[in-house]
Amino acid sequence: MLVALAEQNSTSERLKQGITQVLSIIDGLHQPWLDGMELLEDAQWNKRILSMGCERIDMFLQGGLHEGHLTELVGPSSSGKTQVCLRAASSVAKNYLDSVLFLDTCNSFSPKRIAQIVGQISDSDNKEVNKVIQRVMNSIVYHAVFDIYTLLNVLHRLEFNLRSQKGSQVRLLIVDSISSLISPILGGNGTNGRALMTSAGILLKKLAQQHNFAVLVTNHMVAGERGILKPALGESWKSIPHVRLQLSRDHGSNICNMSIIRHPLMASGEEVKFMIL
Template identity: 55%
Template sequence: MPPLGSLEQEFPIIDSNFRRFCASHGIFSVEDFLVNDLCALTGFAEREPMSEALKKGIAQVVSLMDRQHQPWLNGIDLLRDARGNKRILPTGCQGIDFVLQGGLREGLLVELVGPSSSGKTQVCLHAAAHVVDEQLGTVMFLDTGNSFSAERISSFLDHSSMSSSYSKVAKERRCCSVMNSIVCQPVFDIFELLDMLHQLGITLSHKVRSEGNKLCLLIVDSISSLITPILGGKDSHGRSLMISTGFALKRLANEHNLSVLVTNHMVGGEGGTLKPALGESWKSIPHMRLLLSHDCGTNMCTVSVLKHSSMVPSSQVSAATVI
């Protein structure tokens, strides 16, 4: 859910007067409404000269929040959705595709967890290059830490199995085609991310594109670098923003048949053992969670399943697989 200022074009009632009123009560975004007493806020609005307009603005924001909740579905609806037009997008990483039973699935959110230098960004870049090179659609890469590297993507293409059959001119043409189909956007705070996801949803809802140019993969590397700074303390605002971000990503995946791939770093837990950042509240959001690790001695990466939406519990084992 986005900052209030980004909503005026779509909802004129959320104008500068409404935003000034909200700011006077410490409210600057839709998320801020989640941790405020709306009855009290409406009471404050009634004391203002433009009370009716302010109350209509409050009602509009509440309506936006209500839209965040997914409709109730029965088992038949869920089965029909699972069997629907959900393509599998191979990442080109053998181990990742093996544990994901073929690759990333449209409509689902996959999280890559791992310590620094475990290969998370490598997988993201490789997936972006492979999906576009296979002409499955376009990719949007939201870069939160200057991790995007066009040079590494070019290197993946040069070392692919098909590369040897291309002439130098054909290789350059192929590289340009892939790069043109990957949109990289830097994002440096959670509010910017939420605004961007909101605008992306509007664009995907209204813009008609050919199937060959369809956005099919959204990557956020890394989601935790934006969320970690707002967590902690007694204030629940940070947790509300985190949950809102997770639901925004899942809603985009579901409504627009996107595959969403995010990365999450690890932090020290009890006894010095590492655990995924963002805590228990975040853990339930991704449909699938994969743990990456890197063996410096062999220079090999392994991947294990922490959570998989289509595996029975007994199948959720940590069987190491080479990426």
């Protein structure tokens, strides 16, 4: 209708130009249709599998974190979620020249713990280990994020930088924890909180798929029916992650258990035990 209106008025050249620009932007936002062969080739050639820095977890997950996937770690407090994130960040930063972006929502990031993990997974002497630690630290970009609006702003800026090729390539994006940002806006019967939650989840998946990196987020647990613990964020969130992993740990033990809630390549309920050192 706008195009037809502009055509009727021969003097509306600026309106025609504006409409053309808007239509061009809309066309650019549409995702192209892809056939199965194109998806297979993209998975084979553009999507790597990233080691999480723990041999038992990597073997369990058929290699580790898949680029293009949003992976969620669900678990109660002290179940090992942050430790798994720090170990994954250390491993990816050590093995690739690309950066790891760590979005910290609850002051969980520990550079001392990163250095300790790098020392554990390095086979070199002390002098070489210090060089590796320095390289790893330089590859991890840290950002404190304390509300959902800041998270969306950071993600939109990241999207702009990746599109314009500003800065280094991201290989892994971690949000620890995403539930700390979303839970405060889900109260009541309003839909705004759920809409913001869905927007954040979809944007994370879009960035991972289009720019070939892995996303790892953490989510806490809340009491459900009969006091049984269940993942927070509700029904609207549970369909967003490609992979959902549940962590648990006995009190006072360094042995953790990881089980599959959902995985495109694995059956739900499969589990593995691993040790946090």
